[in-house]
Amino acid sequence: MKPLLITLLYVFNAHTLRAAVPGAESLAKLIAHEFDTNSDDKLDQGEWQNGISGSFDKLDTNRDGSIKTDEVDALSNDIAAEAGDIGGVIIVALIKQVLLTLDTDKDKAVSRKEYDTLTDGIFTKLDTDKNSSLTLAELSELPEKILAK
Numbered sequence: 001m002k003p004l005l006i007t008l009l010y011v012f013n014a015h016t017l018r019a020a021v022p023g024a025e026s027l028a029k030l031i032a033h034e035f036d037t038n039s040d041d042k043l044d045q046g047e048w049q050n051g052i053s054g055s056f057d058k059l060d061t062n063r064d065g066s067i068k069t070d071e072v073d074a075l076s077n078d079i080a081a082e083a084g085d086i087g088g089v090i091i092v093a094l095i096k097q098v099l100l101t102l103d104t105d106k107d108k109a110v111s112r113k114e115y116d117t118l119t120d121g122i123f124t125k126l127d128t129d130k131n132s133s134l135t136l137a138e139l140s141e142l143p144e145k146i147l148a149k
């Protein structure tokens with residue numbers, strides 16, 4: 001009896017974790033809104049690359065060539081204006097979490113080079129149906145796919 005219950009709990013937990021990275025959908029909408037230059041509700045590889053590249057400059061508010069978490073905090077108001085107050089808080093937390101995983105040399109700042117790893121592998125990883133474009137649903141997997149690394 002006990003092992004079965006534990007197994008069920010484990011499966012349930014694993015499922016819940018998988019399904020709910022808080023803010024993932026709001027973040028996906030924000031990214032789509034920023035990156036989707038031809039407004040077809042999908043991101044092709046070019047839109048993704050330009051978007052990622054442009055978002056580095058946006059996040060690097062003091063223009064010193066690296067992103068620190070307090071720079072993300074400084075964008076809280078802008079993000080909240082886009083996603084609502086609660087959505088904003090969750091998205092800011094999520095972006096910081098993603099940035100931490102990109103900081104491979106652990107100097108508490110994300111350099112352009114570290115950030116660029118988002119461009120290279122992630123598009124392919126997110127494009128689950130391999131049609132070279134990302135839907136909102138595919139984009140919602142972003143935090144999970146990065147954080148699960």
Ligand SMILES: [Ca+2]
Nearest residue numbers: 036040042043
């Ligand atoms: Ca598009």
Ligand SMILES: [Ca+2]
Nearest residue numbers: 103107109110
């Ligand atoms: Ca770093």
Ligand SMILES: [Ca+2]
Nearest residue numbers: 127131133134
């Ligand atoms: Ca796709």
